[in-house]
Amino acid sequence: MPDEGFGQSQFAWSIRGNPNVKKIFAQLWQTNELLVSFDAVGCFRDWHWNSAWKTISGWYHCDQNPIEKSHRCSIQGFVSLTDNNEFTGGLVVVPQSHKHFEQLQSITRIGKERANFCRVRRNHPLLKQFKPRLVKCKAGDLVVFDSRCIHCNTPALDIEEVTIFNEDKIPQLLRI
Structure with a gap:
């Protein structure tokens, strides 16, 4: 948002x-x-309640410009308000991609609009070389990472099986 x-x-x-x-x-x-x-x-809302809420997965990017800020290290982070795992989805990072940040220079747009945003297509060699991984964390965890790291968000990767209907197990929407 x-x-x-x-x-x-x-x-x-x-x-x-x-x-x-x-x-x-x-x-x-x-x-x-x-x-x-x-x-x-x-x-991210639980898309099992409404399929229109499902986030689009795989919009890999970096939030630092590899041409203008190739060696500068910024740190991004978030405090998770809920548990994040394969049943909820969440942040996906490409480990080690920050060490190959200069390889993104050829795909970076230069200009004022979104100057610190570098979109990385799904077929980029770095995504094949280093396997993207879901960051699993608990509510209250602070997750930090190098802004040069390729990352994106993903919806749930797996469906949690509930064998018996139980009102106590109905997922609640987060109230803030």
């Missing part, structure tokens, strides 16, 4: 300003003087 203003809401700022989140980023950058860029909030 990059354009709806949710990234600047009190809710988003309360997560961003959490002392534990700040502590981790201070350790990563080795300073308490932090400047935050918070461009969006990602929300």
Whole structure:
């Protein structure tokens, strides 16, 4: 939800300003003087309730320009509000792709619009060389990664089998 203003809401700022989140980023950058860029909030609804909610998988990209910022390391992160696994979907990263970031220069558009966004097609050699992996995490986990890492989101990869109908097992929509 990059354009709806949710990234600047009190809710988003309360997560961003959490002392534990700040502590981790201070350790990563080795300073308490932090400047935050918070461009969006990602929300995914359980598409089993409504198939129109299913996210499009495989829009691999990097959020750093390999031409203009080829050696600069930025760190992205999110605090997961729910468990993420093969039954829910979530963040997919391409391990080791940040070490081959310069290979994305030939596919990067130069210009002001989305200058820090580099779309990576599904047939790119780096996706074949390094197997994309779903990041499994628990509610409350902070997930951080190098912005040069190729990544995307995916819907659930597997369906959780429920053999007996039980009202206690009905998935609830997240209320914030």
